[in-house]
Amino acid sequence: QYPTGGSSTNPFL
């Protein structure tokens, strides 16, 4: 859901 490349659940990263 968050296109950060990692498994981040942080919407600010």
Next chain:
Amino acid sequence: VDIPWVVKPEEKMKFDSIFDSLGPVGGILTGDKVKPVLLNSKLPVDILGRVWELSDLDRDGMLDRDEFSVAMYLVYRALEGEPVPMSLPPPLVPPSKR
């Protein structure tokens, strides 16, 4: 380990009313609902990112009522010029999460 939560009852009521106004589903708010509220504070995004890291205690990308209060508490303190801590001090951990 019976430390009082730093979020005072009157603050908690204020944060709860904001939480409820955002339309929580099943008692939780998703990141995309919380994000605009935190951005409203005009704090730098890297600060808000750290606030999120500290408040999303179960790292599920969503905030429940108590996690949201932690986030709002940190935002308000940051607006008053206090630095956002690198890790969550025990008095800031909601009693329900200890």
